[in-house]
Amino acid sequence: xxxxxxxxxxxxxxxxxxxxxxxxxxxxxxxxxxxxxxxxxxxxxxxxxxxxxxxxxxxxxxxxxxxxxxxxxxxxxx
Numbered sequence: 001x002x003x004x005x006x007x008x009x010x011x012x013x014x015x016x017x018x019x020x021x022x023x024x025x026x027x028x029x030x031x032x033x034x035x036x037x038x039x040x041x042x043x044x045x046x047x048x049x050x051x052x053x054x055x056x057x058x059x060x061x062x063x064x065x066x067x068x069x070x071x072x073x074x075x076x077x078x
Contacts, residue, residue: 003046003060007035009053012067023052 010020010031017035021028025048033039034049043057050057055073059065064076 003034003037003041003049005060005062005065006031006049008065009055009059009073010035012071012073013053015053020049020052024048 010017015023017028017031021031024031026045030039034041034045046060047057050060053060056075058075059073062075066074066076068074
């Protein structure tokens with residue numbers, strides 16, 4: 001399960017790694033490893049990160065996402 005969109009969303013929402021880590025209850029090192037694909041993550045961690053970013057968990061594991069002008073993030077279709 002790749003989290004390629006984690007850094008994209010974190011930057012889009014102007015959330016430093018340390019803030020996201022604190023909100024999710026993880027270390028900044030763990031967030032960095034997830035963003036770089038160096039650490040496998042559990043489904044529970046994905047749900048926790050999604051909640052911290054206020055996006056559906058499917059957004060973090062999608063192959064493509066769409067960010068609307070309003071800032072809303074959707075899983076891209078097709």
